[in-house]
Amino acid sequence: MMYTPVELSEAEYPRVDYQRRQQFWDPIRLALFTLAIVAVIGIAIGIVTHFVVEDDKSFYYLASFKVTNIRYKENYGMKSSREFIEKSHQIERMMSRIFRRSGGGRFIKSHVIKLSPNEDGVNIFMVLMFRYPSTDSVERIKKRIERILYQSLKIRPLPLTISKPSFRLTPIDSRKMRNLLNSRCGIRMTPSNMPLPASSSTERIVQGRETATDGEWPWQASLQLIGSGHQCGASLISNTWLLTAAHCFRKNKDPSQWIATFGTTITPPAVKRRVGKIIVHENYHRDTNDNDIALAQLATRVEFSNVVQRVCLPDSSIKLPPKTSVFVTGFGSIVDDGPTQNTLRQARIETIGTDVCNRTDVYDGLITPGMLCAGFMEGKVDACKGDSGGPLVYDNHDIWYIVGIVSWGQSCALPKRPGVYTRVSKYRKWIASKTGI
Template identity: 65%
Template structure:
């Protein structure tokens, strides 16, 4: 499942030795000494979202309401099973913090369960080692133990990307998101869009958005690098504000698609490698990449984010904005009264035919994302081009990420 770490302030542990020394056995005089050893440990919390099916119970309609007695009781049963049986008998004893059932949904074989797991480990232990350790434990424990609730082995899935979290470490759901960007307001919560990056030229500030797809790589638009492809001229920042940034990174490598056409906007995609790996946290996290076969139907709700203008030709915004838009079919987008055949393979239209809500200048390269039924978020588009902002019959045009999964994988192995 998905993991990210949250660094805590240094925690101080005191270990004290109380020693009494007698100077004479006849007339004892006692000197008491106390030595205290102070240890500092920087611990981090690691999160995993796990989905699995329970096959020996049937779904009830009231499971769909988290306030219902049925949801609460079933969730407590699942959490108790995990807490008492799985982790108290594993090597994670003392490291396991808690689990929390996020969602129960119907399945033909029973009930689908989405659970958030939390662990705490010292930062000195490598992330790769912890991922492997926790992942192996989850798989083996869920597969091999005998439970009163029967878990389907093939259904176990551990996700390590696409989670939006609140400050309390619980995932944000679709309901927390509202219409933003043009004709909207700012992103409300820290951690709401943790993969959002601001791509900036050192001498002229914010230029484009980008999406974190690993702890090293960002995907963005090729047209963002028309001024310069020199990585030493660029920096990347994370967080919901440009100033001050949550984190600032230098850039090591820029890869622009070899067949990018700045006239037709075809192949408008690029990759940017950070000079140092970013450390995941509640506020910084990678988005999931969709499988190449994924195709969202028209009218599907998707979300675009960025620091761009909220009106046509307006200034860059210091605070991150967001907007809900809808997928528009290529057939509609290519009508003579819309873009008249300009939408090519590898492009995706999203917005509203009546306009009003849209990405705008400065949002280029940023993410267009959608949630699956478990509220795991996937990058479906990259802000590419459009005629002005939020005009009727002029929706935003995005690079269709599913069409470039093989290209991304060939360049960086993701």
């Protein structure tokens, strides 16, 4: 259904005719006025020049230190484990509190890169990001950061005990920072190497879709049949593996006939790769849409960057309550049976409980444990034809997880017919068994 915007006419205000004043400029007054204008312009130029010269710049540091009041767990070595994720969030929250209280608004973000064992506790390696005037020196900022941290260790009890002698801070450039962050999944960055917070994905939706910006959904891929163009979406989960829907390969399972592209447009793509292998779930049932999940392996790996990045796989125990805010992205049509879109679009929707989705007036018991409903009961916003296989993602502390794969639905954006997605957490072991991820 198309919606026509309603034009609101402006209120008619009574017109007031002001009495014209007699002009009184004489040469002296005119000269003084001119001098005043010149002075104001000079001050304005000075202020602008000051801010141009003092333009803020990003500074990155690799921090390493020892925490002595926790013990190392084996799962800390796996970045996708619940233990690593929870401990990383705790450390990042602590750093945020330390620097946001005392850093004068200069602290941007931190990301834990690695947790390693130490006989007295756990070694932490993390990236710290700051914004300071470009005229500041790396070393001066480093001393400022160290001073803030040491003061916090003195005056505030912290949840984690940091060994002060173990603290090391090393300046790094944006390339090194990006390479370090590539070891973490689900992190979005702008082209200027700044983190893209979840709040940037605001609801600016028309007909259930919104054009995405560069780096906003860097795991999104387009699966294309050679000679036939875009068929389905997919999600990058490593530098060689894509996660998608089984029904995308109903007509053609020959990997040599498929390519995958990345970027916010299909033409031109940011990156293009041939597909080397396709794995469809052994128990996929096209009649019931059960087990609608597949993997595609790229013939050659991709290099991670701000525009190509992997999404995180969820822990098998993850449970999102109803009305959790999630995002669906794709190149699909924006109306039922419409054409594929060349530009990537996105929509914010909400999870819907299986009990609601299985009501007789909704999908009448067709939703199985391997499925997840998302959208709105009133319709209007939904995935559509051509979005199949694409990601439904959830933000957890600015780390993005794929919780669903676009699978099926009755038409697009109809009331009481929300989108149905493959529930990725149910297939976590299957994915690991095929890919080792």
